[in-house]
Amino acid sequence: MKDIVKILLSEAKLPASDAEIEAYTAAYAAQRASVDALYEVPEARYVDPALRFRATARLDDWAS
Amino acid sequence: MTLPKTLTDAAAALRDGTVTSVELTQAAIDTADRLDATIGTYLARFDSYALERAAKADEELARGEDRGPLHGIPFGVKDILAMAEGPTTAQSLILDPAWGEGKDAPVVARLKAAGAVITGKATTMEFACGMPDAEKPFPIPRNPWNPDTWPGGSSSGTGSGVAAGMFLAGLGTDTAGSIRIPAAFCGVSGLMPTFGRVPKSGCVPLGYTLDHIGPLARSARDCAAVLEVIAGPHRSDPDCVDAPFSAPELTGDLTGLRIGVVREHHFPDDRDPALDSTFDAAVAVLTEQGATVVEVTLPYWQEMITVDMITMGSEALAYHRGDLGNRWGDYFLATRAMLATGAQVSGADYVQAQRVRRVAQDAIGRLFETVDVIACPTTSVGAPSYDSLTGPDGQPDIGALFSMIHTPYWDTVGNPVLVVPMGFTADGLPLSLQLAGPAFGEAKILRAGDAFQQGTDWHLRVPETVVEGAAA
Numbered sequence: 001m002k003d004i005v006k007i008l009l010s011e012a013k014l015p016a017s018d019a020e021i022e023a024y025t026a027a028y029a030a031q032r033a034s035v036d037a038l039y040e041v042p043e044a045r046y047v048d049p050a051l052r053f054r055a056t057a058r059l060d061d062w063a064s
Numbered sequence: 065m066t067l068p069k070t071l072t073d074a075a076a077a078l079r080d081g082t083v084t085s086v087e088l089t090q091a092a093i094d095t096a097d098r099l100d101a102t103i104g105t106y107l108a109r110f111d112s113y114a115l116e117r118a119a120k121a122d123e124e125l126a127r128g129e130d131r132g133p134l135h136g137i138p139f140g141v142k143d144i145l146a147m148a149e150g151p152t153t154a155q156s157l158i159l160d161p162a163w164g165e166g167k168d169a170p171v172v173a174r175l176k177a178a179g180a181v182i183t184g185k186a187t188t189m190e191f192a193c194g195m196p197d198a199e200k201p202f203p204i205p206r207n208p209w210n211p212d213t214w215p216g217g218s219s220s221g222t223g224s225g226v227a228a229g230m231f232l233a234g235l236g237t238d239t240a241g242s243i244r245i246p247a248a249f250c251g252v253s254g255l256m257p258t259f260g261r262v263p264k265s266g267c268v269p270l271g272y273t274l275d276h277i278g279p280l281a282r283s284a285r286d287c288a289a290v291l292e293v294i295a296g297p298h299r300s301d302p303d304c305v306d307a308p309f310s311a312p313e314l315t316g317d318l319t320g321l322r323i324g325v326v327r328e329h330h331f332p333d334d335r336d337p338a339l340d341s342t343f344d345a346a347v348a349v350l351t352e353q354g355a356t357v358v359e360v361t362l363p364y365w366q367e368m369i370t371v372d373m374i375t376m377g378s379e380a381l382a383y384h385r386g387d388l389g390n391r392w393g394d395y396f397l398a399t400r401a402m403l404a405t406g407a408q409v410s411g412a413d414y415v416q417a418q419r420v421r422r423v424a425q426d427a428i429g430r431l432f433e434t435v436d437v438i439a440c441p442t443t444s445v446g447a448p449s450y451d452s453l454t455g456p457d458g459q460p461d462i463g464a465l466f467s468m469i470h471t472p473y474w475d476t477v478g479n480p481v482l483v484v485p486m487g488f489t490a491d492g493l494p495l496s497l498q499l500a501g502p503a504f505g506e507a508k509i510l511r512a513g514d515a516f517q518q519g520t521d522w523h524l525r526v527p528e529t530v531v532e533g534a535a536a
Contacts (some may be wrong), residue, residue, distance in 0.1 A: 005408065012381070012407035013389040016400065023459035024404055033368040033406065035413050038420045041367060049418035050273070050425070054302060062265030062300035063146070063167035 001025050067091050069524055071232040074135040080124060085118035085125075085136030088232070089181050092138040095232045096183070099529065100213055104203030105145045105225040108150045109184040110256050114138065117181045124179065133289040137178030140225045140234030143185035144192050144218075145169045145277070147331045154268045155202050155523025156190045157394040158387050161361040168459040169266020170298045172236060183224055183231050186221025192237050192270045193218055193380070194398030195460045204450075207249060208527040209493055213447035214513035216246035222249035222280045228530050233281035233290055237267060239274045240372050241471025244483045244498065247280050249447035251485045251494030253513065253523055254280040255287035258504045260305045262291075263298035269383055272301075272477045273418075275325045283523050284482055284513030285314060291506060312507035316518040323512070324360035324435035330470050335444035339489035339495060342487035343441050346497045350439065353515040360435060363427035365473060367420050372472035374409050374417040381395045397462035421476050428477045432502035439499055439511045442483045445494025474500055482509040485522035488528065494522075 001061065002025045009016050009024070038044070093111050093202065100106050100107050101394040109444060114460060121136035121430050141147055144154045147162030172253040177181065186207045195217065196204045205220035207213040215224040219236025223246025226234055236243040238256040248299040248328060255278045262277045269275060278292035288311035295309040313402025333338065351357055380394055381388075388395065388403060395403070431438075445468045454459035466472070474481045486497040497516070501509040517523050 006465070007409050008403060012385060014385075014400075014404055014407055015392045019457065019459065020397075020404070022166065023401065023455075023457055024408070027463060028408060029189060031373070031408065034366070035374060035409055035417075038149070038367060038370060038374075038413070038416045041364070041420050041423060041475070042421045043423045047419045047422050049415050050422045051415070051418050052389070057302060060300045062170060062263075 001028055004028070070282045071137055071289055072133060072283065074137055074232055078136050082475040084116065085121040086179060088136065088391050089118035089183065092183055092230050092507055095530070099228050100127045100166065100230065102206060103208050103224050103228060104187055104205040104232050105221040106184045107153060107155060107187050107203065107221070108184065110149050113149055113236060114181050115181045121179050121181060121428045130179070131177070131179035132293070134175065134293055136420050137180055137233065138231040139175060139180040140182050140184060140186045140222050140236065140247060141172060141182055142188050142219050142222050142229040142236050143234060144188050144237060144249045144268045144272055145172055147172045147182065147185065149184055152190045152268065153341065155188045157200065158391060159268060163268070164266060167266070170263045170300065171294045174294050178419045186225055188220060189218035190396040190399045191268060192239060192242055193402050194396050197396035197398065199210055200396055203487065205303065205445045208529055210449065210526050211253060213449050213493065214249065214453060216249035218242035219246045219280060220447065223247055223252060225251065226280050226282060227527060229526070231285055233279055235277060238276045238278060238282050238475060239474055241469055243276070243278050244471045244481060245278060245469055247483045248442040248496030249494065251359045251522070251525060252280055253283055253287055253485070254278065254483045255291060255506070256474065256481045257295065257506060258480045259292060260303050261307055261309065261480070261504065262294050262504070263301040263304040265298060265300040268377070271379045272377055273374065273379065276526070278473070281516050284484060284510050287358045287482065288510045307504055309506060313510060316353060318350060318355040318512060318515045321355040321508070321512060322435060323355045324431065324433045324438045325356050325357055326360060326362055326438060326440035328417055330444065331366055332367060332444055332467060336488050336489045336495065338447055338487065341439060344494050346486040347439060350512060353519055360438065362473060364420065368424050368473045368476040371417040371421050371476045373405055374391050374413055377402065377406035378409060378414045389426055398462065401460055401462060407414040425477050428479060429502070437499050437501055440470060440484050440499060442470060442496035442498045444470070446489040446491060446495060465475055470498070470535070479503055480506045480509060484513045485525070487522060
């Protein structure tokens with residue numbers, strides 16, 4: 001499990017310390033299981049995500 | 065002279081001539097002089113600016129130019145929102161000091177237009193997440209009820225500042241509970257508005273689809289007054305809809321209001337011993353005010369905890385990845401841990417989270433067809449001691465902390481939630497009640513919260529440190 005976490009962090013270019021990798025690894029299995037459980041929600045099988053793209057959107061400076 | 069404790073009482077006193085804005089502001093400054101070094105409320109104070117604004121407010125009110133209930137009120141702003149009078153730091157070494165320089169976030173501009181007297185920028189957890197880091201050159205926020213405990217976060221300074229009397233209201237932000245947690249631990253009220261009610265541009269982002277800006281203040285009535293000012297669309301935030309807010313009539317009568325009470329997940333074995341009786345008493349007050357109560361459960365509870373983690377981690381990592389690679393050590397320890405979760409999920413995981421999120425939104429919408437308000441504890445314990453925030457390995461123990469905090473669910477579904485003080489632990493630390501409503505149903509939760517506060521005085525309790533100092 002530690003190797004997986006190290007690879008994921010490395011691929012994201014996050015230079016975590018050994019102590020941090022140990023801590024993240026300790027939490028990873030439960031975290032991964034909770035993420036995988038989202039794919040087991042049957043009601044979500046044919047549901048669109050809460051994401052929307054707007055073709056007319058422009059960047060708008062909030063302070064201008 | 066005894067100064068009003070609430071924003072709305074102060075607004076009335078300003079108009080009947082029993083207090084001036086300069087007196088309110090000077091009292092707030094005096095309190096900050098006395099307590100800020102201990103409880104770390106401010107990152108930046110604008111004393112001179114505030115006194116000038118207060119004098120102007122007094123002049124305007126004297127000649128009948130009334131800008132509404134925030135006019136002349138000392139007010140704090142979390143230092144993750146841009147304000148022209150000072151730099152925004154997000155309590156971080158990372159954020160470019162030029163970000164937002166000389167500009168007001170739309171919500172800050174609305175506060176200024178309403179005549180609020182902004183006294184300074186309040187402390188936050190770094191980038192509105194994580195925990196304090198003593199290794200970094202920023203104040204450690206402490207709880208006015210017991211400085212050995214955490215005031216909650218991430219809107220730490222806004223919570224402690226209201227509790228201590230450094231301002232009568234302030235702005236916070238909430239992505240997983242950052243308005244409601246400090247409000248709960250500091251014994252004040254806080255309102256997370258519906259996602260899209262308040263424009264969030266001009267706020268350093270944490271989770272683009274989760275961030276909410278809202279008030280912390282002593283009372284539900286105060287929160288309603290602030291929401292009236294900051295709500296409404298802004299061209300720069302496409303998520304913000306055309307839904308201005310008008311405070312409902314607050315009569316204290318809850319006749320006809322249906323309240324769903326949630327116990328599942330909120331009463332873990334290691335909860336505070338006072339939680340059960342305190343929560344039951346709070347529900348009883350709501351019943352006495354006329355509400356009818358039924359027991360309900362929250363659909364997709366565990367899934368939404370996971371969705372908040374995936375969504376916040378992914379959205380925040382996208383924002384921070386470049387800096388993380390180059391300046392890892394400049395980030396707070398707990399910020400790094402939160403951001404690293406974004407690297408441990410895939411793009412498909414993120415999209416699946418948004419699909420399940422949609423399912424949960426629909427389910428909670430159907431639940432709100434059967435009840436008007438949902439009530440549950442905000443946390444299962446009072447403010448934790450600083451010693452307890454770190455695990456035996458020296459790493460922040462975020463998992464243990466959030467097993468006692470019941471806020472992230474509501475960020476994912478986007479519904480509004482009001483938190484109000486409901487009593488104390490045996491150690492004298494505040495406990496808090498969450499009142500959630502249907503999307504854009506702030507009027508219902510504010511009506512319930514105000515009725516609760518008409519029947520109780522928990523929201524008016526002041527920490528001993530404040531009382532003793534004021535008497536000295």
